[in-house]
Amino acid sequence: xxxxxxxxxxxxxxxxxxxxxxxxxxxxxxxxxxxxxxxxxxxxxxxxxxxxxxxxxxxxxxxxxxxxxxxxxxxxxxxxxxxxxxxxxxxxxxxxxxxxxxxxxxxxxxxxxxxxxxxxxxxxxxxxxxxxxxxxxxxxxxxxxxxxxxxxxxxxxxxxxxxxxxxxxxxxxxxxxxxxxxxxxxxxxxxxxxxxxxxxxxxxxxxxxxxxxxxxxxxxxxxxxxxxxxxxxxxxxxxxxxxxxxxxxxxxxxxxxxxxxxxxxxxxxxxxxxxxxxxxxxxxxxxxxxxxxxxxxxxxxxxxxxxxxxxxxxxxxxxxxxxxxxxxxxxxxxxxxxxxxxxxxxxxxxxxxxxxxxxxxxxxxxxxxxxxxxxxxxxxxxxxxxxxxxxxxxxxxxxxxxxxxxxxxxxxxxxxxxxxxxxxxxxxxxxxxxxxxxxxxxxxxxxxxxxxxxxxxxxxxx
Amino acid sequence: xxxxxxxxxxxxxxxxxxxxxxxxxxxxxxxxxxxxxxxxxxxxxxxxxxxxxxxxxxxxxxxxxxxxxxxxxxxxxxxxxxxxxxxxxxxxxxxx
Numbered sequence: 001x002x003x004x005x006x007x008x009x010x011x012x013x014x015x016x017x018x019x020x021x022x023x024x025x026x027x028x029x030x031x032x033x034x035x036x037x038x039x040x041x042x043x044x045x046x047x048x049x050x051x052x053x054x055x056x057x058x059x060x061x062x063x064x065x066x067x068x069x070x071x072x073x074x075x076x077x078x079x080x081x082x083x084x085x086x087x088x089x090x091x092x093x094x095x096x097x098x099x100x101x102x103x104x105x106x107x108x109x110x111x112x113x114x115x116x117x118x119x120x121x122x123x124x125x126x127x128x129x130x131x132x133x134x135x136x137x138x139x140x141x142x143x144x145x146x147x148x149x150x151x152x153x154x155x156x157x158x159x160x161x162x163x164x165x166x167x168x169x170x171x172x173x174x175x176x177x178x179x180x181x182x183x184x185x186x187x188x189x190x191x192x193x194x195x196x197x198x199x200x201x202x203x204x205x206x207x208x209x210x211x212x213x214x215x216x217x218x219x220x221x222x223x224x225x226x227x228x229x230x231x232x233x234x235x236x237x238x239x240x241x242x243x244x245x246x247x248x249x250x251x252x253x254x255x256x257x258x259x260x261x262x263x264x265x266x267x268x269x270x271x272x273x274x275x276x277x278x279x280x281x282x283x284x285x286x287x288x289x290x291x292x293x294x295x296x297x298x299x300x301x302x303x304x305x306x307x308x309x310x311x312x313x314x315x316x317x318x319x320x321x322x323x324x325x326x327x328x329x330x331x332x333x334x335x336x337x338x339x340x341x342x343x344x345x346x347x348x349x350x351x352x353x354x355x356x357x358x359x360x361x362x363x364x365x366x367x368x369x370x371x372x373x374x375x376x377x378x379x380x381x382x383x384x385x386x387x388x389x390x391x392x393x394x395x396x397x398x399x400x401x402x403x404x405x406x407x408x409x410x411x412x413x414x415x416x417x418x419x420x421x422x423x424x425x426x427x428x429x430x431x432x433x434x435x436x437x438x439x440x441x442x443x444x445x446x447x448x449x450x451x452x453x454x455x456x457x458x459x460x461x462x
Numbered sequence: 463x464x465x466x467x468x469x470x471x472x473x474x475x476x477x478x479x480x481x482x483x484x485x486x487x488x489x490x491x492x493x494x495x496x497x498x499x500x501x502x503x504x505x506x507x508x509x510x511x512x513x514x515x516x517x518x519x520x521x522x523x524x525x526x527x528x529x530x531x532x533x534x535x536x537x538x539x540x541x542x543x544x545x546x547x548x549x550x551x552x553x554x555x556x557x558x
Contacts, residue, residue: 020501027497028486033546037497041540051507057514058522065513065526069533077541088542089496096502096535103508103530109524110517117465219495222502229508231468237467239477241504247479248498252491309521350491355548366489
């Protein structure tokens with residue numbers, strides 16, 4: 001190959017890197033986000049075309065891989081329901097991780113006598129990619145309800161994880177110091193298995209409510225794994241794109257942790273104390289006041305300002321369309337309607353925003369917690385739909401509560417709080433919620449979607 | 463390419479990533495995550511290289527498997543993100 005064409009390929013990589021950076025920048029602004037995604041997709045296309053001009057590609061396999069992968073991706077993206085979006089993102093993220101893992105394996109398989117630098121990159125790509133893959137699969141299972149969302153603990157779990165980490169370090173050191181040969185391959189296979197095990201045993205003790213943090217962190221991992229793969233094939237575009245994703249994932253992880261007032265370590269390891277912490281919670285005194293949809297209708301009919309707080313329960317009941325209909329009816333009735341969204345409501349960062357957007361709720365009606373809390377006292381009715389921990393006043397009032405200090409939406413400060421809930425069961429954190437027995441709280445028991453539809457029907461009849 | 467230069471690029475890109483993301487409204491967290499997830503499919507470039515450089519059939523198969531997974535990540539990731547972002551509507555454009 002001539003120097004000239006290599007320069008063109010390099011220019012392609014530079015163009016791709018710039019498009020990724022601009023694309024991510026645009027993704028951060030609502031009005032330009034969609035174009036930002038297209039810009040970054042264009043960058044990806046340029047990077048793929050550029051690498052196709054590099055030497056020695058086997059085009060039968062390349063085309064086979066590209067066609068099969070594109071078809072699966074296309075069908076999956078077209079058919080996935082909006083309510084299943086968290087698990088879809090988890091699954092796709094896992095695929096990115098396994099790709100880095102396999103690139104590392106291929107390199108070890110084909111060139112076992114590489115330089116020390118590449119060896120370290122292979123080890124990191126396999127380790128981080130493997131954790132991202134198996135961790136994402138477990139997260140997928142939890143989000144899709146295929147495995148229990150509650151923290152799962154095996155006896156001596158903490159020691160098991162420490163043992164896996166220690167074994168990984170020993171294998172990693174052996175991989176660097178051993179000469180190539182069949183024995184080294186055995187160590188490498190062991191290292192791969194341990195990496196996958198670390199992802200499984202690391203994520204499985206984490207509860208479903210903490211999944212927003214876990215997904216953001218795994219997203220960061222798959223980016224860093226891609227970056228490590230970039231060090232293997234000595235390619236700048238992988239390093240740039242991978243580390244951009246790695247950094248952004250870490251920032252998102254930090255934002256999620258802050259929204260729960262917990263440290264990352266607490267999220268990752270709190271499952272270990274799951275049993276002891278629930279026993280220590282104080283029980284709440286008082287009786288909840290259940291009402292019928294008809295009574296709720298009279299309350300809403302008179303309301304001039306309404307704030308709707310959606311939670312995971314809305315996603316489970318797939319009530320977002322019914323909720324939007326109720327919101328529109330309330331608006332036509334002369335009320336000002338806003339949706340207050342807690343950063344960790346649902347199972348993915350921004351989960352509720354996606355569902356409400358799917359139901360055609362206007363972007364401007366979606367408000368963040370910090371914008372709603374100061375005006376909560378002027379709100380006539382706050383409707384809590386399938387949310388629990390994110391509106392729990394215990395976070396402000398009860399110092400012994402496990403969620404004390406977590407920023408919450410102050411639903412209890414509205415004149416009336418309507419709570420749509422399936423039963424009196426505690427939320428995901430297993431914490432009692434004093435909101436339900438407050439003087440101004442009214443409970444509407446039942447499936448969120450059915451209840452909202454009943455409310456809509458009450459408005460239409462009158 | 464020298465190792466030092468690669469690490470240099472890596473560190474600078476990390477800082478750039480931190481700067482880019484630090485002020486994103488929470489409404490966009492999901493599309494941002496799914497969009498950056500699609501970008502991490504850039505490993506497709508590594509997978510393409512690996513597909514070509516396999517020393518034997520197993521090497522090629524490993525590369526091809528990596529390529530399939532990475533392609534699903536890229537294609538699925540961008541389409542899903544686009545679908546989500548298409549739903550965010552601004553007032554005035556489609557107000558009934």
